[in-house]
Amino acid sequence: MSALRFDANLKWLFTEHEFLDRFAAAAAAGFTGVEFPDPYPYEAGELRKRLDDNGLHQVLVNTPMGAKGTPEQQGITCFPDLVPRFRDEFLSALDYAVALGADFVHLVGGMVPPGTSRDRAFARYVANVAWASEQAAGTGVRLLLEAQNKRDAPGFILETQAQAHAVAEVCDAGNVGVLLDVYHAQIDEGDLLTLLGTELPGAFHVQIADPPSRHEPGTGEVNFKSVFAAIKASGYDGWIGCEYAPAAGTVAGLGWREELAP
Numbered sequence: 472m473s474a475l476r477f478d479a480n481l482k483w484l485f486t487e488h489e490f491l492d493r494f495a496a497a498a499a500a501g502f503t504g505v506e507f508p509d510p511y512p513y514e515a516g517e518l519r520k521r522l523d524d525n526g527l528h529q530v531l532v533n534t535p536m537g538a539k540g541t542p543e544q545q546g547i548t549c550f551p552d553l554v555p556r557f558r559d560e561f562l563s564a565l566d567y568a569v570a571l572g573a574d575f576v577h578l579v580g581g582m583v584p585p586g587t588s589r590d591r592a593f594a595r596y597v598a599n600v601a602w603a604s605e606q607a608a609g610t611g612v613r614l615l616l617e618a619q620n621k622r623d624a625p626g627f628i629l630e631t632q633a634q635a636h637a638v639a640e641v642c643d644a645g646n647v648g649v650l651l652d653v654y655h656a657q658i659d660e661g662d663l664l665t666l667l668g669t670e671l672p673g674a675f676h677v678q679i680a681d682p683p684s685r686h687e688p689g690t691g692e693v694n695f696k697s698v699f700a701a702i703k704a705s706g707y708d709g710w711i712g713c714e715y716a717p718a719a720g721t722v723a724g725l726g727w728r729e730e731l732a733p
């Protein structure tokens with residue numbers, strides 16, 4: 472059993488099953504934690520029952536994201552003209568996180584909306600993060616900020632891990648941190664072992680997938696044996712979310728846990 476704690480992202484893994492059956496499949500495959508971006512089609516009680524019946528911990532939920540191919544596909548946190556909707560959606564995400572016993576709400580930052588300057592969108596983004604930080608204070612739920620790569624999310628509001636860290640730092644409630652997604656960090660920044668050295672101390676959560684395919688660790692360009700060793704050596708004790716597309720079946724692709732993880 473690895474010294475690192477991996478959780479299954481149920482949007483990406485176990486898609487051989489209907490969503491509500493993925494909890495049992497994840498537990499059967501040895502996971503003790505799960506995450507997924509979109510609890511909203513389900514009653515919180517229905518999801519909580521799946522968690523409890525399978526002895527699973529909920530790591531995170533996302534703020535809602537729009538349909539693929541729309542400007543809102545990666546969230547609206549940076550949309551100056553949608554602040555009331557952002558606030559309603561965040562409070563809904565917070566309610567779900569509390570009901571599921573989740574550690575985090577991932578505030579999906581958004582791509583700079585058409586006709587809006589990056590400066591105006593970034594200012595609104597920071598204001599919305601600070602507002603959300605105040606709403607979450609005292610709930611036990613912390614907030615995550617993730618930088619996404621420019622190939623998959625052109626115009627995304629956060630462009631580097633250091634920028635995500637800087638926004639988290641200015642939220643004085645201490646409940647905002649970085650979601651360090653190794654897939655995005657490799658595509659846009661590379662130099663992963665150095666990046667992990669500087670950015671892991673501010674990271675509340677980590678996610679993994681192997682670029683360019685976004686399949687399992689060991690299928691692409693990242694030396695995950697070295698990455699996992701660096702994460703372990705850093706003393707990071709959070710979860711590591713498996714947010715990858717299995718190349719040929721979820722369970723068949725889990726060998727990396729024994730082959731690459733310390």
Ligand SMILES: O=C(O)C(=O)[C@H](O)CO
Nearest residue numbers: 508533545579617652714
């Ligand atoms: O796509 C990702 O890397 C994520 O972590 C979000 O959940 C979706 O934007």
Ligand SMILES: [Mg+2]
Nearest residue numbers: 617652678714
């Ligand atoms: Mg991610």
